[in-house]
Amino acid sequence: MTIVDLIVIATILVSHLPAVVGTPGQSDGAYTEPFKRQLPTIRPGSPQSPWNTCEKSGGPYKLQDYYRGESFLNDWEFFSWADPTNGNVNYQTRANAIAKNLAYVKQDGTTVLAVDDFSNVPVGGRRDSVRINTKKRxxxxxxxxxxxxxPYGCSLWPAxxxxxxxxxxxxEIDVLEGANLQKTNQYTLxxxxxxxxxxGNVKVDARLIHTQCASYWWDNRGCGFSDSDERSYGKGFNDVGGGVFAHLWNRDGIKMWHFARSEIPADLKEERPNPAxxxxxxAFWSSRTCDMGKNFYxxxxxxxxxxxxxxxxxTYSSSGCPGTCAEAVANKQNFKGAKWEINYIAVYQRNE
Incomplete structure (x- = not known):
């Protein structure tokens, strides 16, 4: 084969390569428009995944929905009305949350939802924050x-x-929730x-603290469990790199698990979860005393x-926090680091 032949073959191969279109100055070749960065969604099985595993089929559950990165900004709705729990917050629209850097995606695909830690707010005023919910039911x-x-700390109530x-x-199913200087997570229905x-006959690790699930205006405690593991909430959770909360909701009841970062099961990393x-x-709530179909839908x-x-x-005055909750709202230093850093949320259904 002559040199001319090689040049012809190379020209043909290059002509069939896909074109890469980008904006000058963007190393990743991604086009960015206001309020919508176009980072790809990274699945656990992809080469970009921090787990770097191969996506596998099979197992008792199949993946239905996978939220990561931009999908929290695009496939979830931003709640921007008055807080139903009477908090001192102004929940932001999508556009405002992104413009104020209260909702954004980091280069590694982590989604951040933050509380305003830079504005001057009067004592007892309202501070900007973010609340989002899935569009799907x-x-x-x-x-x-x-x-x-x-997020955690004095005056904060993350969930x-x-x-x-x-x-x-x-x-209502509360998977991760607490207030003020609480040290462990509370799971509540x-x-x-x-x-x-x-x-029933199911053993659990957390302590049952209230059995009446029905909520009324005079008693809205719900039926809950208190975790004993300080890695399940707040500073203890953040200090170990976070972790995974899983809950299985079916006709038999609702079960919940917490896995610290170093204890995440291999089947979760491989996208083949098997709770068995x-x-x-x-925590566990049995359908024997609570009809799942009638109470959760x-x-x-x-x-x-x-x-x-x-x-x-x-609970502020009894929590060990200084001053009053109204005063804490005005202290922007109180909200440094008050943010969610989300890796992903996945929804699976039974593999029939």
Missing amino acids: YNEGLFIADFWKM YWSVGPNWPNGG HTGPMCTASL TWVTPV EHTLVIDTTICGDWAGA
């Missing part, structure tokens, strides 16, 4: 949430949860009448951070 499933960091229509009748917490092989759940997933309000405000 869910009925049963296996839900996996991986967080690198979470990852799900809720149905016509609260409390559609139910809220429902309409005729639902109580019972374990996991360690003892931290059409749920949206929610992530938010409120300030003071019905829980953090009501």
Whole structure:
């Protein structure tokens, strides 16, 4: 083969390569428009994944939805009305949250949802924050949430949860929630009448603290469990690089697990979750004393951070925090680091 032949072949091969279109100065070749960065969504099985595993099929559950990076800004809705829990917050629209750098995606694909830590707010005023919820609604499933960091501290009330229509009748599932200087996570259900917490014959690691799930205006505690592991919430959670919260919701009941970063099961990393092989759940609510179909339906997933309000405000004086909750709102230094850093949230359904 002559040199001329080689040049001809090379020319043909180059002509068939895909064109790369980009904007000068952007090393990743990605086009960026206001309020919408076009970073790719990275799945656990992709080469860019921090786990660097191969996506595998099979297993008892199949992946339904996978939220990471930009999908939290585009496939979730920004709640921008008054806080239903009476918090000292101004929940921001999508455009405002991004413009104020309260919602953004880092280069590694981590999604950040932050509380305003730069504005001057009067004592008892309202500070900007973010609350988002899925556009999709869910009925049963296996839900996996991986967080690198979470907000915590005096006056703060962060939560990852799900809720149905016509609260409390559609139910509420609180997976990760706490207030002020709380050291461990609290897992709670809220429902309409005729639902109580019972374990049946299932062993759990957390302590049952209230059995009445029904929520009323005079008693909205719900039925909850208190974790004993300080890695499940706040500073202890952040110090170990965060971790995973998983909950399985089906006709038999609702089970929950917490895995510190170093203890995440291999099947989760391989995108083949099998709860039957996991360690003892931290919490369980049996369908024997709570009809799952009647009390939980059409749920949206929610992530938010409120300030003071019905829980953090009501317990502030007994929490060990200085001054008053109203004064804490005005102290912008109090909110340095008050942010969610989200790796991903995945929803699985039974592989029939």
